[in-house]
Each structure stands twice: as C-alpha cells, then as structure tokens.
Amino acid sequence: MAVFPTAGSRRPRLYILVAGLFLAVVGLSLVGFHDNTRKAVVSKWDDHMRPGRPSAIHAVNETKLHVLIPANNPDVNLCKTLLTSSALGYPDPTLLAWGETYDTDYLLGGGSHLAKISAVLKWLQETTDAADDDLVVMMDAYDIWFQLRPEVLIERYYATNEDANEGLLQRLGTAVEKEGLKQTIIFGSGKRCAPNQVQTIGCFPIPDSPLPHDLYGNNTDSNLGRNLWYSFRQRWLNSGFIMGPKADLRALFKRAAEKATETERDMEYDDGSHGSDFMYHGSDQALFAVIFGEQEYQREVMRRRHYGMADKIRDRAGVPAPNHIYSTLVDDPLNPSFHHQPGKPKASKPDEFGIGLDYFSDFIQQTVNSEEDSKYIVYEDNIPEQVEQNRETFDCPSRVTGQLPNDVLRYGSPLKNIRTDESGSNADRWDHVPLYTNLCLNRIPIMIHHNGDKAAREYQWENMWVQRHARSVVGAMVHEGVDATGGAHLPDRGYLPWTELCPPEYDQEIFR
Ligand SMILES: *[C@@H]1O[C@H](CO)[C@@H](O)[C@H](O)[C@H]1NC(C)=O
Ligand SMILES: *[C@@H]1O[C@H](CO)[C@@H](O)[C@H](O)[C@H]1NC(C)=O
Secondary structure (H helix, E strand, C coil): CCCCCCCHHHHHHHHHHHHHHHHHHHHHHHHHHHCCCCCCCCCCHHHHCCCCCCCCCCCHHHCCEEEEEECCCCCHHHHHHHHHHHHCCCCCCEEECCCCCCCCCCCHHHHHHHHHHHHHHHHHHHCCCCCCCCEEEEECCCCEEECCCHHHHHHHHHHHHHHHHHHHHHHHCHHHHHHCCCCCEEEEEECCCCCCCCCCCCCCCCCCCCCCCCEEEECCCCCCCCCCCCCCCCCEEEEEEEEEEHHHHHHHHHHHHHHHHHCCCCCCCCCCCCCCHHHHHHCHHHHHHHHHHHHHHHHHHHHHHHCCHHHHHCCCCCCCCCEEECCEEECCCCCCCCCCCCCCCCCCCCCCCCEEECCCCCCEEECCCCHHHEEEEECCCCHHHHHHCCCCCCCCCCCCCCCCCHHHHHCCCHHHHCCCCCCCCCCCCHHHCEEEEECCCCECCCEEECCCCCCHHHHCHHHCCCHHHHHHHHHHHEECCEECCCCEECCCCCEECHHHHCCHHHHHHHHC
C-alpha cells in the first residue's frame, strides 16, 4: 500500500500533511528554545556500550606510532612492559633520561617526575625521527602492561577523538567553531583529583564525568564501597599515559616545563596542610592537572563569550549542570561558592591544548581504587560464571556482554606470527586468552596500569596471555645471538638490546 497519495484529487491532503509537519518542527524547536539551560553533556552511552567501531576518517595503516618511556634504570618490571609491547608488535620504545640519577630530597622520586617532563620535551623538540603529525605515546615505565595491538590503539585514538569532538560541540557550541577547539591529546583517567586539592584550578573547573550516573548502582559517586573512592566515576586526569600528535604534545610539554619552573616553590591556595608545597612535591601529574584545569576554565569562558542564537536554536552549549567533587558542590565552574583559587578569563585561547581523557578505559585502566572493577575474562568460556565469582554487594553491576569488540577482532592474534614451541598452543584466537576487562564499563583496555596494588605486577603476571608465551616471544626477538627487536632505543640513536636490559637474573620472574 502506498504511503503517499498519488491521485490528483488527493493532493490537498498532502499539502495539509506537509504544513502540519512544518508546524510540528517549528513548535518543537520553540520548545527547545525555552528549555536550553542546565543541559548535561550528552553521554553517548548506547554507542559506548558497543565499543570498537572504526574511525570514520582515518586509515590506521597510514599512521606512524612512537612510544616514549621515561626510565632511568633497569628493572624486571620494565622488562614486562617491553615484553608485552614487543609481543603485540609495538615499535621498540625510546627510553628517556636513561642512567640519570635524582636526589632532590623534597621532590617525589628525588625529582624523577619532573625529569620526565624535561626529557620528553627535549625529545619532542630535537628528534628528527618523527614527523609532526606522527602519533606519540608517553607512558610510565615500571607498572604498565600492554594487552591489545597497536592497530587497535590507533583506531581507538581516532574514534575517541571523533566522539569527543561531537561532545565538545554539544557542550561548548559556537565557541568550538569560532575558536577552532578540538581534542587531539588523550590522558588516562582516574577517580580522584589527586594530588591536587579540590579548591584549586586543577580540580574545580573540570567538567563532570560523561560516565552514567548508575555505574555503581545507587552508590555511584558516594563514599560507599570497598573504600572511600571506589564508587566514583572516572573524571580526573592521570598522566601515566599521554597520547597525541608530536607537534601538539610538544606545545603541551613546553607549557608543563614552564609551569615546573614558575611554580618551583609553593603552590597558591594550599588548604593549610602544605600538601601542595613544591608543586605537590614535584608531581608531574599535579602540573598536568593544573594545565587541564586552566584549559577547562577557559573553555567555559569561551562558551559564555560565544553563546548565541545558533546555540539556542540547536539546543546546545547550555549552562553546565551543578556537580559535586566528592561531597563539595560546584555550582559554577568559574566561580564556585566555596573558597577557591581565582581564575582569570583570557582573550583568545592561550590555555587550549586539546586535552581530553580516556573516561571509558578504552586505552588504559588505572587500578588504583578500581582493582575489583576488572577481571581477566576468557570470552569463549562461561561469562556470568567468571564475572560473578567473588563479587560483593558494593561492586558495580556487570555490563559485560560477552562479545569481543570489533576492533580487537579485526586484527588477529599476534601469536600467529610467533613460532610457538609449546604444544597445543591455542593463543591464536582472542576468545581463547584471558583479557583484562572492566566489568562496569564493558571495556577491554589496551593497557593495564598497576598504580594501585603494586604487588599485582607479580601475582597477576601469569594472567597475562603474553606471559604464557614469553619464551617464544623472546625467541622470536633474539635470533642466533643477534637481538633483532624487543629492546629499546636511546634518544642519541643508541640501542639497548633485550639481553642487556633484561639479564638472566630476571628470567625466573619473567618466564616463571
Ligand atoms: C591503507 O589501507 C587502505 C584501506 O584498506 C588502503 O586503501 C591504503 O592503500 C592503505 N595504505 C597503505 C599505505 O598501505
Ligand atoms: C535505587 O534507588 C531507587 C530510587 O530511590 C530505588 O527505587 C531502587 O530500589 C534502589 N535500588 C537498590 C538496588 O537499592
């Protein structure tokens, strides 16, 4: 049956229908016109529950990737990072600040956290081995393992930024077009604004998390749970993982180095505990949190500056909804009612660095305050059975569907390429191997960051599917006494082979 009438005599009814539709559309947009304030950022939760869509624009095979690891001394935990990275086909990383020593007594790690900034900046400014639009990953050295391939990392980088940029348009409206705002740099995320203090610029201007408000059921964002922080949604920057184009990272690290010099002594607006003295004792994360806070402060300034008719009509860029940092109400992100460090509205966008966060743990799972959010799941086995084991009242409801994301499946298991000696090896399919999975978010992160329980670096090592094939992986790296891959570059073009970085005394722990 035809939906639209075709006979001449019935034409008037078509006109009435069209006119009616027109009025309905106008009416709806007027309703939107009056209802555009206090609109929360749109969370594309349905899309996010089906992770793994490819980027609409970018070809993964045309992107070059570089991995930077600030690390000053050898350690068996660095070898675990290198082994997982090499097995999955990542380019050999470059070690920065190798061999340096740190002994400033009032700074974290004797000053090693700040050395991370200067060493990365130097590489970003001086290397000729990378083009400005090559992607660069900067990561912590001694507590991160890889579990998914570099192709997936690159795909997620593009897809995540595309999503985030749609979100920015919804949140900031005309300002995005007028100021050319876009996300190009991704940091890890976590549940606490730390070490920064709530009343400072590193915390209060940060937008609310886009994660759903029922992530931990009715306990979400409360102090109930395995500890005081467990039920919070990820909202805050973690600097153990930073990814972006070389040129954009160079601008960011230049600012970070300037800040490190500027704030050499005390931070302003300490709460009286002196917790923030010496730049929170020389924490690089504290500096990046300040840079992110200043960016977000100015983004809100720009939203207000450019808000206009186009935003009203399109029902976007509304006043941010009030939110809480722990139990403190942020009623206005530029000027909250509590005693706070004042910000300064600026013209143009000098504080804009294109920084966004990995809220959904697509890239990296921080384990601190989150250990029980994730488990090693074998996807071909009974999912509910694996998920439910040892779950407790306050743990998040599982959202695991049991389906492997398309981006993981698109690229086969790298072990197909490694000559496995183990008989009956079945690590050639992703659903055969345990994959560290965030149950709350239905996510398989590319990396695991053991910044919570450090002992997990020992007791979870055997859970890593790569560990079980460690001998074959190393066998493939080192042929007839010649180390082909699996080691690390130095910025002066030197190369440290695996056998030198990871001497035989580490074998027992690595190979088990
Ligand atoms: C990358 O992949 C696309 C699509 O599969 C293909 O058209 C293109 O030629 C490839 N580019 C390179 C450099 O291999
Ligand atoms: C969560 O809160 C809602 C609304 O107050 C209530 O109806 C529901 O029963 C609560 N759920 C649980 C599991 O307590």
